[in-house]
Amino acid sequence: MPLFSALVFNNEALKTLVPTIAAAFAIQAAVAIPSIWSQNEQYYDLSGSATFLACTALSLYMPVIRTRAYAASHGLPKPAFPSLTSFGYNKLVLSAMVAVWAGRLGTFLFARIKKAGKDPRFDDIKPKPLLFFGAFMAQATWVSLVAGPVFAVNAIPKASLPALGVLEGFGILVWLFGMSFEITADRQKSTWRAQKDAKKHSETFISSGLWSRTRHPNYFGESTLWVGMSIFAYRSLSKVRYYPSYAGYLAFVAPAFVTLLTQFVSGTPMLEKKNDKELGADWQEYKKKTPVFFPKLGL
Numbered sequence: 001m002p003l004f005s006a007l008v009f010n011n012e013a014l015k016t017l018v019p020t021i022a023a024a025f026a027i028q029a030a031v032a033i034p035s036i037w038s039q040n041e042q043y044y045d046l047s048g049s050a051t052f053l054a055c056t057a058l059s060l061y062m063p064v065i066r067t068r069a070y071a072a073s074h075g076l077p078k079p080a081f082p083s084l085t086s087f088g089y090n091k092l093v094l095s096a097m098v099a100v101w102a103g104r105l106g107t108f109l110f111a112r113i114k115k116a117g118k119d120p121r122f123d124d125i126k127p128k129p130l131l132f133f134g135a136f137m138a139q140a141t142w143v144s145l146v147a148g149p150v151f152a153v154n155a156i157p158k159a160s161l162p163a164l165g166v167l168e169g170f171g172i173l174v175w176l177f178g179m180s181f182e183i184t185a186d187r188q189k190s191t192w193r194a195q196k197d198a199k200k201h202s203e204t205f206i207s208s209g210l211w212s213r214t215r216h217p218n219y220f221g222e223s224t225l226w227v228g229m230s231i232f233a234y235r236s237l238s239k240v241r242y243y244p245s246y247a248g249y250l251a252f253v254a255p256a257f258v259t260l261l262t263q264f265v266s267g268t269p270m271l272e273k274k275n276d277k278e279l280g281a282d283w284q285e286y287k288k289k290t291p292v293f294f295p296k297l298g299l
Contacts, residue, residue: 012157013156015063015066016062016063016151017059017151017155020155023058025144027054027140028136028139028140029137029140031136042119044135046107046110048139049103049107049109052098053099055151059150059155060087060091063157064081086158090236094149098147098150098229101225122135142261149230150229150233152233152251162236172228172232174227178220181221182220185218189206207286207290215286215290215292215293216262216267216268219263219268219293220295223262226255226258263292263293268292268293272292
């Protein structure tokens with residue numbers, strides 16, 4: 001513990017990064033307790049998005065929060081909270097990327113579960129408090145690993161950040177592509193489902209639009225937008241004295257983890273297994289000609 005304390009409290013960036021990650025677990029624990037008590041999973045996804053937003057804001061404002069707390073405890077005048085423009089473009093752009101993504105996805109998923117009334121992923125674990133609590137802790141881990149590069153950049157003093165360049169511009173473009181891909185896929189499926197509910201078609205699964213290019217275009221878009229954020233964060237994490245020189249490469253843990261999660265754990269495997277069981281020959285034919293993740297090109 002003394003070594004850990006020395007490492008954290010002698011490094012300005014870690015003074016922000018460590019409490020931010022701790023906050024992610026605290027928020028999820030706070031949501032888990034009433035959810036377990038009421039056997040209600042409806043706020044699970046929304047709380048995940050809220051944790052992304054809260055921790056991103058905390059990583060920006062932690063230095064001034066710490067300074068204000070010190071001033072209050074010593075009877076000194078408390079400094080004002082800084083304006084957004086004082087943080088620097090590196091932090092603002094990354095934070096905006098997270099905010100737009102989390103706000104959009106959180107409201108989309110919450111509206112979906114409110115309409116459906118339940119999330120079948122939780123059917124088996126809701127009655128088991130430890131497993132249900134573990135799901136919230138897994139979500140805190142997801143927030144920490146995926147948004148960790150953003151928190152790490154936000155923890156760096158503005159004066160130490162490099163000027164934006166071509167690489168950051170490329171990262172923005174990749175993020176925009178991935179975000180647009182995911183939104184388009186979600187909207188296409190929502191429209192398809194609404195038309196099915198209105199008896200305008202009798203299709204058992206969607207195979208049009210982006211869904212004709214890949215069986216899971218929303219997951220492809222999700223992974224791609226995090227690649228964009230990692231590209232944007234790379235130089236900021238590689239060129240500062242607060243982190244080891246290889247820290248920039250660690251930014252790519254975020255898209256790797258997202259892809260691992262959606263392709264091998266909770267996303268694609270569950271959906272594919274369900275469809276294989278419930279759908280017929282048309283689904284099997286669709287599987288043969290449509291990639292599971294990377295979109296096919298051409299006609």
